[in-house]
Amino acid sequence: MNFLQVFIEAFRSMNANRLRTSLTMLGIIIGITSVVMMLAVGESAKKFIAKELEVLGSNLMIISPGANRTQGVRARTGTAPSLSVEDALALNDLQSLNGAAPALQGFFQIAVGNDNTNNAVLGITPEMFKVRNWKVDQGNYFSESDIRGAARMVIIGKKLAEQFFYKANPIGQFVRIDNVPFQVVGVLQGEGRMFDGGDLGEMVLVPITSARATLMRSPFPRNVHYVVVQGKSDKGMKEAEDDIKDMLRDRHRIRADQVDDFRIDNLASIAETGAKISAGLAAMLGAIGAISLIVGGIGIMNIMLVSVTERTREIGIRMAIGAKPRDVLLQFLTEAVVICLVGGVIGILLASAGAAAITSTGKLDVEIGVGAMIVACGFASFVGIFFGFYPARRASRLLPVDCLRYE
Numbered sequence: 001m002n003f004l005q006v007f008i009e010a011f012r013s014m015n016a017n018r019l020r021t022s023l024t025m026l027g028i029i030i031g032i033t034s035v036v037m038m039l040a041v042g043e044s045a046k047k048f049i050a051k052e053l054e055v056l057g058s059n060l061m062i063i064s065p066g067a068n069r070t071q072g073v074r075a076r077t078g079t080a081p082s083l084s085v086e087d088a089l090a091l092n093d094l095q096s097l098n099g100a101a102p103a104l105q106g107f108f109q110i111a112v113g114n115d116n117t118n119n120a121v122l123g124i125t126p127e128m129f130k131v132r133n134w135k136v137d138q139g140n141y142f143s144e145s146d147i148r149g150a151a152r153m154v155i156i157g158k159k160l161a162e163q164f165f166y167k168a169n170p171i172g173q174f175v176r177i178d179n180v181p182f183q184v185v186g187v188l189q190g191e192g193r194m195f196d197g198g199d200l201g202e203m204v205l206v207p208i209t210s211a212r213a214t215l216m217r218s219p220f221p222r223n224v225h226y227v228v229v230q231g232k233s234d235k236g237m238k239e240a241e242d243d244i245k246d247m248l249r250d251r252h253r254i255r256a257d258q259v260d261d262f263r264i265d266n267l268a269s270i271a272e273t274g275a276k277i278s279a280g281l282a283a284m285l286g287a288i289g290a291i292s293l294i295v296g297g298i299g300i301m302n303i304m305l306v307s308v309t310e311r312t313r314e315i316g317i318r319m320a321i322g323a324k325p326r327d328v329l330l331q332f333l334t335e336a337v338v339i340c341l342v343g344g345v346i347g348i349l350l351a352s353a354g355a356a357a358i359t360s361t362g363k364l365d366v367e368i369g370v371g372a373m374i375v376a377c378g379f380a381s382f383v384g385i386f387f388g389f390y391p392a393r394r395a396s397r398l399l400p401v402d403c404l405r406y407e
Contacts, residue, residue, distance in 0.1 A: 027296020336388020
């Protein structure tokens with residue numbers, strides 16, 4: 001018998017016992033669906049994290065002021081006025097950094113006509129656009145002259161532009177921030193959540209000098225709420241963090257026996273945490289898929305043993321007219337593999353439908369890659385061979401005389 005005949009016989013055997021074959025396939029279908037979804041969701045989670053990091057800005061660290069102490073009790077981080085604009089300017093000179101940008105942040109009412117909303121307002125310098133990888137879709141960025149002149153200019157996010165101006169051109173229009181008029185000079189590109197929980201589409205950016213002079217009248221005129229820095233490479237983030245600590249401790253005259261009056265948060269650790277979560281999710285789905293495949297494989301072994309018993313006389317006749325033990329082995333092994341492969345194909349189709357359903361929600365873009373399909377078919381073939389070998393070997397070792405006398 002050639003391979004084509006073997007496959008035809010395998011399909012004939014499956015067709016003769018449709019219900020039993022379908023129930024046997026069920027475990028394989030569930031297992032393959034889980035395996036394919038595991039690979040697809042794991043890969044999609046990695047892409048999602050990479051996309052979110054593009055919004056956050058690559059290789060970012062956030063430097064926050066330290067905490068005040070009152071009668072030995074430490075307040076929350078950021079209460080000590082320990083970071084200044086000069087600190088940010090000095091950090092720009094570090095060779096391990098691409099740049100540093102200071103920021104002031106407050107919460108104010110934003111109004112246009114009778115429409116208003118409460119929103120965070122950031123006072124920034126032009127370096128912030130470079131460090132955070134922010135792009136302006138319409139209009140212009142802030143210039144150094146805008147910073148020096150404390151210009152009442154504002155750059156807003158896409159969502160706010162659509163809310164306040166709908167289809168009208170927002171450039172040149174005015175918005176009131178805490179009842180102070182600011183002229184719109186730009187609209188930010190893109191949307192998405194950021195590390196501080198805000199949405200890029202709802203950003204309100206003003207020059208740091210105008211924020212200090214007009215909106216956030218602080219008793220410490222040169223201090224800032226935080227500084228965003230960007231390292232030159234992922235591998236050099238630890239070196240950059242050490243350089244920042246050394247410079248700030250030196251600038252703030254902190255002795256060796258004193259603690260830092262600032263805090264550095266490395267966003268690379270957030271990415272690592274996200275990667276671990278996605279890996280854990282993939283491992284969990286993989287475990288479910290593996291259990292289902294084992295259960296399905298045991299089911300195949302059981303059904304194949306029953307099939308060998310039912311077809312004992314058939315095996316005897318085949319051997320009596322010249323079939324060799326290896327032919328019988330190949331016949332039953334092929335039947336097990338075909339059952340698994342057909343179940344695998346159905347599992348891939350179900351996984352594709354599940355991926356399309358997840359993608360349609362708009363929360364996560366899940367795609368079934370060719371690699372995942374190849375891996376799934378490989379798994380299915382392995383299960384068929386592993387669990388089908390014992391019944392096939394048992395069939396091949398039967399004696400023709402005993403088979404023909406079997407009732």
